[in-house]
Amino acid sequence: MRKGCIQTSCGILSAASVVGKKEKDGPLGSCFDLHSADDRFGQRTWEKAEAEMQRLALNTAMAKGEIDQYAIEAIFAGDLLNQCVGAAYGLKDFDVPYFGLYGACSTAAEGLLLSSLLVSGGLIKRAAAVASSHFCTAERQYRSPIEYGGQRAPTAQWTVTGAGAFIVGEGQGAAALVKGVCPGIVVEKGVRDSANMGAAMAPATADTLLRFFDTTGKKPRDFDLIVTGDLGYEGGDILCELMALEGVDIRDVYNDCGMMIYNREVQDTHAGGSGCGCSAAVLATYLLPKLECGELRRILFLGTGAMMSPQSIQQGESIPAVAHLLCITSKEEKEWTLC
Amino acid sequence: MRKGCIQTSCGILSAASVVGKKEKDGPLGSCFDLHSADDRFGQRTWEKAEAEMQRLALNTAMAKGEIDQYAIEAIFAGDLLNQCVGAAYGLKDFDVPYFGLYGACSTAAEGLLLSSLLVSGGLIKRAAAVASSHFCTAERQYRSPIEYGGQRAPTAQWTVTGAGAFIVGEGQGAAALVKGVCPGIVVEKGVRDSANMGAAMAPATADTLLRFFDTTGKKPRDFDLIVTGDLGYEGGDILCELMALEGVDIRDVYNDCGMMIYNREVQDTHAGGSGCGCSAAVLATYLLPKLECGELRRILFLGTGAMMSPQSIQQGESIPAVAHLLCITSKEEKEWTLC
Numbered sequence: 001m002r003k004g005c006i007q008t009s010c011g012i013l014s015a016a017s018v019v020g021k022k023e024k025d026g027p028l029g030s031c032f033d034l035h036s037a038d039d040r041f042g043q044r045t046w047e048k049a050e051a052e053m054q055r056l057a058l059n060t061a062m063a064k065g066e067i068d069q070y071a072i073e074a075i076f077a078g079d080l081l082n083q084c085v086g087a088a089y090g091l092k093d094f095d096v097p098y099f100g101l102y103g104a105c106s107t108a109a110e111g112l113l114l115s116s117l118l119v120s121g122g123l124i125k126r127a128a129a130v131a132s133s134h135f136c137t138a139e140r141q142y143r144s145p146i147e148y149g150g151q152r153a154p155t156a157q158w159t160v161t162g163a164g165a166f167i168v169g170e171g172q173g174a175a176a177l178v179k180g181v182c183p184g185i186v187v188e189k190g191v192r193d194s195a196n197m198g199a200a201m202a203p204a205t206a207d208t209l210l211r212f213f214d215t216t217g218k219k220p221r222d223f224d225l226i227v228t229g230d231l232g233y234e235g236g237d238i239l240c241e242l243m244a245l246e247g248v249d250i251r252d253v254y255n256d257c258g259m260m261i262y263n264r265e266v267q268d269t270h271a272g273g274s275g276c277g278c279s280a281a282v283l284a285t286y287l288l289p290k291l292e293c294g295e296l297r298r299i300l301f302l303g304t305g306a307m308m309s310p311q312s313i314q315q316g317e318s319i320p321a322v323a324h325l326l327c328i329t330s331k332e333e334k335e336w337t338l339c
Numbered sequence: 340m341r342k343g344c345i346q347t348s349c350g351i352l353s354a355a356s357v358v359g360k361k362e363k364d365g366p367l368g369s370c371f372d373l374h375s376a377d378d379r380f381g382q383r384t385w386e387k388a389e390a391e392m393q394r395l396a397l398n399t400a401m402a403k404g405e406i407d408q409y410a411i412e413a414i415f416a417g418d419l420l421n422q423c424v425g426a427a428y429g430l431k432d433f434d435v436p437y438f439g440l441y442g443a444c445s446t447a448a449e450g451l452l453l454s455s456l457l458v459s460g461g462l463i464k465r466a467a468a469v470a471s472s473h474f475c476t477a478e479r480q481y482r483s484p485i486e487y488g489g490q491r492a493p494t495a496q497w498t499v500t501g502a503g504a505f506i507v508g509e510g511q512g513a514a515a516l517v518k519g520v521c522p523g524i525v526v527e528k529g530v531r532d533s534a535n536m537g538a539a540m541a542p543a544t545a546d547t548l549l550r551f552f553d554t555t556g557k558k559p560r561d562f563d564l565i566v567t568g569d570l571g572y573e574g575g576d577i578l579c580e581l582m583a584l585e586g587v588d589i590r591d592v593y594n595d596c597g598m599m600i601y602n603r604e605v606q607d608t609h610a611g612g613s614g615c616g617c618s619a620a621v622l623a624t625y626l627l628p629k630l631e632c633g634e635l636r637r638i639l640f641l642g643t644g645a646m647m648s649p650q651s652i653q654q655g656e657s658i659p660a661v662a663h664l665l666c667i668t669s670k671e672e673k674e675w676t677l678c
Contacts, residue, residue: 003412003436006462045654073342074522082421083648084441085656088525092659097342097522099449100441100646100661102423110438114453121460123345183413183436186427307439309422315384317424320431322439 004215005182005327007338008120011174012112012328013167014065015284018053020135020161023273023281026262031286032162033060039136039161047085050134050163053277054079054090057165058130061284065167072096072167073124076111078103079132079276080159082141086132096128102307105201105230106184107131108164108280109303109324115168116178116326125169132163133275142194142310153195157232157258157274158267164280176291177329180338182212184322186307192318197306198235198271200319205231205304206242208323212300213248216338220250225299227287228323229279230258232272235304257282279303291330298329298336343554344521344666346677347459350513351451351667352506353404354623357392359474359500362612362620365601370625371501372399378475378500386424389473389502392616393418393429396504397469400623404506411435411506412463415450417442418471418615419498421480425471435467441646444540444569445523446470447503447619448642448663454507455517455665464508471502472614481533481649492534496571496597496613497606503619515630516668519677521551523661525646531657536645537574537610539658544570544643545581547662551639552587555677559589564638566626567662568618569597571611574643596621618642630669637668637675 019032020039029035034056036042041052054077062069075094078101079086087100103110111129118124136146138159144150171177187204205228213219220226231239236256243250257279258272283301290296308319327338358371359378368374373395375381380391393416401408414433417440418425426439442449450468457463475485477498483489510516526543544567552558559565570578575595582589596618597611622640629635647658666677 002409002434047650047654048656070341078441080422081648082650083419083443083646085646085648085651088646088659089651089656092525092527095341095524098525098661099453099522100443100644102417102439102441104422104439114438117462118456118460121457121462123456123460183438185434186431186437188431305439307422307424307427309420309424311386311421312424312428315386317387317428320427322437 002211004211005180005338007180008116008178009171010116010119010168011171011177012288013169013174014061014067015166015288016057016060016064017281017285018057018163019281023160023162023261026267028261028286032281033285046134046136050086050132050137051090053163054087054130054132057163058128061165061167067167069094069096072126072128074099074127075130076101076114077130078107080138104305104307105274105276106303106305106322106324107276109326112166112326113181113183113324116181119168126167128165128167130165131276131280133159133277135159135161138275152270155196155234155271157271158269159275160261160273160278162277162281164284166284175288178326179329180327182208182325184208184324186320186322188318188320190318194308194313196234198232199238200306201231201304201321202235202238202242204321205239205302205323208302208325210246212325220248220253223253223298223300224296225255226250226253227299228256228302229304230274231256231304232258234271291328294330294332297333301326301328341550343550344519344677346519347455347517348510349455349458349507350510350516351627352508352513353400353406354505354627355396355399355403356620356624357396357502358620362499362501362600365606367600367625371620372624385473385475389425389471389476390429392502393426393469393471396502397467400504400506406506408433408435411465411467413438413466414469415440415453416469417446419477443644443646444613444615445642445644445661445663446615448665451505451665452520452522452663455520458507465506467504467506469504470615470619472498472616474498474500477614491609494535494573494610496610497608498614499600499612499617501616501620503623505623515627517665518668519666521547521664523547523663525659525661527657527659529657533647533652535573537571538577539645540570540643540660541574541577541581543660544578544641544662547641547664549585551664559587559592562592562637562639563635564594565589565592566638567595567641568643569613570595570643571597571613573610630667633669633671636672640665640667
């Protein structure tokens with residue numbers, strides 16, 4: 001049988017975000033905790049700037065939740081850089097067990113999902129999930145150095161300069177509850193265009209969402225919001241169509257962090273935002289506060305990742321993708337269950 | 340309080356290894372399940388060869404254990420390639436939830452550790468851990484293309500062409516039992532020489548080992564073997580010295596997969612083997628069979644990872660490292676506990 005939803009019993013105790021200037025200037029700008037006016041965060045390389053964002057995000061989440069590092073038993077972290085050096089260098093001074101992840105832009109969801117499972121299983125009391133991306137490190141590594149000024153395809157997305165950190169623990173006193181998770185299965189449908197990652201990721205997202213609905217019996221109308229990490233305008237549209245083909249209409253409750261973080265008309269970001277930091281920052285300080293105050297009551301959050309490398313694309317390979325789902329509710333929905 | 344050992348209750352149901360020619364020619368050659376005489380595994384790029392090793396290793400572990408893919412609820416996998424494409428491409432056709440890891444050469448241990456925690460917590464019934472490395476992909480990515488024929492430092496290690504896969508489940512009927520795990524904390528002591536990764540990883544290994552002994556009250560003599568992933572001759576020596584400085588003598592029971600896999604005299608591998616595939620293949624089909632037949636009864640297995648990137652080294656950064664520990668015993672030690 002194909003695997004579906006796993007029920008969890010835990011909550012998100014605290015969360016924080018750090019972003020760059022463009023994100024601060026966007027429609028959600030006022031939500032983010034910290035930002036750097038020059039995207040450098042006081043560092044001399046872009047890579048160190050990204051590492052610093054991870055450190056700042058976790059420190060801020062700990063401070064907001066008044067949680068000491070010794071109360072955290074595991075950090076799950078990653079980013080898009082080769083060998084995930086944003087996370088490894090940014091978090092190396094925390095005296096906390098460290099699990100490096102590579103889930104491309106699904107990293108925040110992957111970390112939250114594993115944190116939720118370990119806390120729900122009673123194996124640890126508190127875990128942190130951290131993820132980041134930086135426009136300048138990503139351009140240099142995946143495309144061309146920013147000084148080159150390469151032209152972008154209309155389907156291409158803009159890598160968010162941002163980081164998000166979350167601390168997961170027992171539900172009591174949590175800002176929001178994690179009711180269940182549905183881990184992603186890798187799906188690859190032959191898309192080879194690395195300037196259209198929304199198209200590559202949409203089928204994996206539909207796969208996870210359908211498995212979730214199949215195994216819980218829930219419907220899209222049971223949720224206030226179904227939000228994906230960074231499918232963008234192109235991939236978001238494809239997801240809605242793929243779901244409609246399966247008889248599941250999500251359009252009324254669907255949105256995407258990559259569509260929300262920039263102003264499409266004036267910020268010249270083509271198909272929307274992307275990068276591990278996109279969904280991490282938007283969930284941490286835009287969506288979670290809405291769940292905390294009850295403006296949102298039940299959401300499905302899907303981190304979406306495209307797992308190619310520049311080399312695999314050069315070698316003519318297609319793009320495998322994965323989408324991890326979390327069902328998150330407000331505290332008012334304490335009695336509501338998934339099954 | 341610094342975090343120590345977490346008790347687990349599960350076992351390794353099945354394991355398999357796949358290696359290249361040099362590993363097949365080494366002292367453990369007869370142990371490995373599959374090998375390729377030209378290291379290509381029938382593929383047209385080295386990267387595809389590495390992905391194929393991951394696929395073969397997991398398939399073989401499933402076949403040896405007579406375990407269907409639908410009985411596996413999670414795969415934890417990774418490798419050393421940028422964006423971990425060895426795992427993402429190699430395992431994309433399994434219809435199983437996928438968690439990408441980046442733990443450098445500690446990946447096999449990281450995956451086994453997370454699998455053991457999730458199974459012990461009752462969250463899933465069976466999980467797989469897969470890790471690989473390939474000499475030719477690693478040389479191209481981290482050093483220079485093999486055609487260049489660059490000279491190697493005496494402290495440098497030789498990346499193992501190999502993959503290992505493990506299936507973790509409830510203890511009953513298992514080949515060996517996982518009694519506890521001690522997740523690694525990132526340690527960075529200022530080593531900047533990427534041709535001496537043993538030195539960079541030894542302090543992180545000592546940190547994990549000391550936390551394990553501190554929190555369990557066990558001593559080195561309680562174990563038949565304390566085995567590290569790939570510290571090699573250089574790092575292994577440093578580890579024994581660091582432990583001795585803390586008053587813990589491990590020399591009598593210590594060994595390293597990187598020291599075991601090649602013949603130092605005739606195979607010209609300098610400080611020994613390294614790479615995710617080194618500890619994965621040696622544990623899967625050399626150490627586990629010894630545990631299964633009772634020749635070994637209690638071992639500590641430490642996956643060791645150096646988490647720099649070529650770019651972070653070029654930018655003058657030092658090397659953060661991590662070491663994840665698993666305490667594995669034979670079935671005869673069912674009643675023996677860690678606390």
